[in-house]
Amino acid sequence: MKVGLVCPYTWDVPGGVQEHIMGLAEALIGLGHQVSVISPADDDAPLPDYVVPAGRAVPVPYNGSVARLAFGFLSASRVRRWLKEGGFDVLHVHEPAAPSLSLLACWVADGPIVATVHTAIPHSRAMHAAEPILQSALEKISGRIAVSEAARTTLVEHFGGDAVLIPNGVSVRKLEKADPLPGWPGAGGALGFLGRMDEPRKGFAILLRAFEILAAERPGLRLLVAGHGDADEALAKTPAWLRDRIVMLGQVSDADKVRVYHSVDVFCAPNTGGESFGIVLAEAMAAGAPIVASDLDAFRRVLRRGQAGLLFPTGNAAELAAAAGQMLDQPELRAGLSAAASAAVRDYDWPVVARDVVRVYEAVVPAAGRLVVAPQ
Amino acid sequence: MIDAIVVVVVVAMVGVYVSWRAGRLDRLHARLEAARAALDVALVRRSSVALEFASSGLLDPATSLLLASVAHDARSAQNGPEGGQGQEGGQELPESDLTRALRAVFGQPGFRSSLNGTEGADELLTELESAAHQVFLARKFYNDAVAATVAARRRPLVRLLRLAGGAPLPEFFEIEDSLVGAGESGQGADMPHLTG
Numbered sequence: 001m002k003v004g005l006v007c008p009y010t011w012d013v014p015g016g017v018q019e020h021i022m023g024l025a026e027a028l029i030g031l032g033h034q035v036s037v038i039s040p041a042d043d044d045a046p047l048p049d050y051v052v053p054a055g056r057a058v059p060v061p062y063n064g065s066v067a068r069l070a071f072g073f074l075s076a077s078r079v080r081r082w083l084k085e086g087g088f089d090v091l092h093v094h095e096p097a098a099p100s101l102s103l104l105a106c107w108v109a110d111g112p113i114v115a116t117v118h119t120a121i122p123h124s125r126a127m128h129a130a131e132p133i134l135q136s137a138l139e140k141i142s143g144r145i146a147v148s149e150a151a152r153t154t155l156v157e158h159f160g161g162d163a164v165l166i167p168n169g170v171s172v173r174k175l176e177k178a179d180p181l182p183g184w185p186g187a188g189g190a191l192g193f194l195g196r197m198d199e200p201r202k203g204f205a206i207l208l209r210a211f212e213i214l215a216a217e218r219p220g221l222r223l224l225v226a227g228h229g230d231a232d233e234a235l236a237k238t239p240a241w242l243r244d245r246i247v248m249l250g251q252v253s254d255a256d257k258v259r260v261y262h263s264v265d266v267f268c269a270p271n272t273g274g275e276s277f278g279i280v281l282a283e284a285m286a287a288g289a290p291i292v293a294s295d296l297d298a299f300r301r302v303l304r305r306g307q308a309g310l311l312f313p314t315g316n317a318a319e320l321a322a323a324a325g326q327m328l329d330q331p332e333l334r335a336g337l338s339a340a341a342s343a344a345v346r347d348y349d350w351p352v353v354a355r356d357v358v359r360v361y362e363a364v365v366p367a368a369g370r371l372v373v374a375p376q
Numbered sequence: 377m378i379d380a381i382v383v384v385v386v387v388a389m390v391g392v393y394v395s396w397r398a399g400r401l402d403r404l405h406a407r408l409e410a411a412r413a414a415l416d417v418a419l420v421r422r423s424s425v426a427l428e429f430a431s432s433g434l435l436d437p438a439t440s441l442l443l444a445s446v447a448h449d450a451r452s453a454q455n456g457p458e459g460g461q462g463q464e465g466g467q468e469l470p471e472s473d474l475t476r477a478l479r480a481v482f483g484q485p486g487f488r489s490s491l492n493g494t495e496g497a498d499e500l501l502t503e504l505e506s507a508a509h510q511v512f513l514a515r516k517f518y519n520d521a522v523a524a525t526v527a528a529r530r531r532p533l534v535r536l537l538r539l540a541g542g543a544p545l546p547e548f549f550e551i552e553d554s555l556v557g558a559g560e561s562g563q564g565a566d567m568p569h570l571t572g
Binding site for chain 1: 430437438439440442444446473480481483484486
């Protein structure tokens with residue numbers, strides 16, 4: 001099948017939606033489909049050969065923060081040309097309610113259009129004001145996919161109808177094997193954390209309290225942290241003796257991120273909420289890391305109700321310390337959890353997820369006919 | 377006897393002075409209120425025209441959606457805070473966001489010529505340009521009035537005698553309102569105008 005994927009956010013800056021599209025595109029190509037992705041990007045940006053740049057994204061205030069989007073008549077004509085030259089069997093837009101390429105693609109195309117909604121949309125009143133503008137473009141979508149229950153709920157609330165739930169994928173192939181970072185995990189054991197330190201719902205503060213409890217009894221234990229945020233600010237309340245045993249890597253490359261998962265004895269996901277799927281958790285599972293995670297609905301589902309990783313009551317540092325301590329003391333428990341995680345994550349492997357997406361394409365194409373580009 | 381006359385004259389002079397100062401403060405407050413009202417009108421007009429432009433069908437849906445959502449946020453902030461935030465601080469950010477979005481939309485190369493000949497486009501563009509200019513002027517005059525009022529109220533006599541009563545000290549209204557990017561035509565451009 002010839003598939004045209006539309007990415008609304010700039011390819012030059014990494015993000016969840018871009019990673020999703022990259023994973024999907026590569027999995028579809030692996031399954032033998034022809035794929036072209038159009039994305040905001042500089043014309044001279046280094047891009048994979050399946051990505052077509054739609055010109056530089058413009059930073060604009062949107063939904064309470066600054067987003068880098070592509071809009072306007074020039075972007076629209078680029079999308080039109082890409083659609084005409086592509087001759088796709090199906091058009092698959094991502095995040096169609098964002099004011100960017102996906103919405104423009106819905107505007108200029110007619111026929112089999114599939115859309116994936118990634119985020120729960122928080123600004124419902126602003127959406128209401130924009131509804132007439134969105135409605136006419138979104139009406140053309142014949143198959144809707146939501147990556148999470150939360151995303152599906154917003155979609156249904158805003159636009160009615162229903163959506164198929166197909167979760168995010170992870171690329172197990174890219175994650176399952178990597179060398180630990182030099183010197184890790186070390187004889188004294190190591191805990192790991194990945195995510196923004198300065199975002200309270202990621203739960204880094206809870207992990208710090210648990211680490212303090214554990215480190216007092218275990219002289220060699222260290223904590224490895226990767227992710228965006230001000231290290232000094234995050235550790236401001238941490239006693240000095242403890243600080244020496246915390247290694248902050250800051251923002252890491254994709255390759256180093258994989259190595260972080262392989263560098264720790266216990267991977268901690270102390271999130272307090274707001275996580276609709278937990279891509280970090282799924283990546284850690286794919287890397288075979290033994291996991292201890294908050295007992296959030298989404299995490300419980302991904303970790304098979306505790307079989308593929310221990311769960312602790314959300315927000316409770318003492319319980320987190322107890323669970324992590326148990327794992328540190330029992331190598332056979334860790335090995336068992338690691339094997340169970342590797343097995344459970346197969347459901348989220350991109351080739352498996354991409355097959356579900358292809359089923360949606362196949363359901364939509366016969367009914368919607370050929371993809372055509374509306375005259376200017 | 378002479379002493380008594382001197383005392384009476386001094387008391388009378390002090391009284392006249394104080395009442396003159398109080399009257400001046402009163403006039404400053406009246407000017408401030410009028411300037412604030414003018415600023416509010418200008419802001420409402422700007423967001424209304426932006427919203428009208430967004431729903432005019434002249435623009436592509438992505439641009440329309442972007443403009444509609446920022447204009448709507450600005451309108452909501454003008455109608456008063458809902459989350460219990462301070463009114464001033466709560467309004468400045470959405471108004472600046474509207475400016476930035478307008479700047480991004482109008483800053484596209486060839487934007488104006490892409491609308492050439494489209495029915496109604498010229499009128500809307502002109503109206504938006506004039507609404508943005510109104511905001512620029514009204515904000516300048518309002519901040520002028522704030523500065524004058526604050527300076528008058530900082531005077532020791534005014535503070536000692538509490539001539540301003542319990543009125544809260546006015547705050548400057550700080551937003552981005554130039555539709556020309558800071559780097560493009562240099563600082564101090566007095567006329568905001570739509571480029572492209």
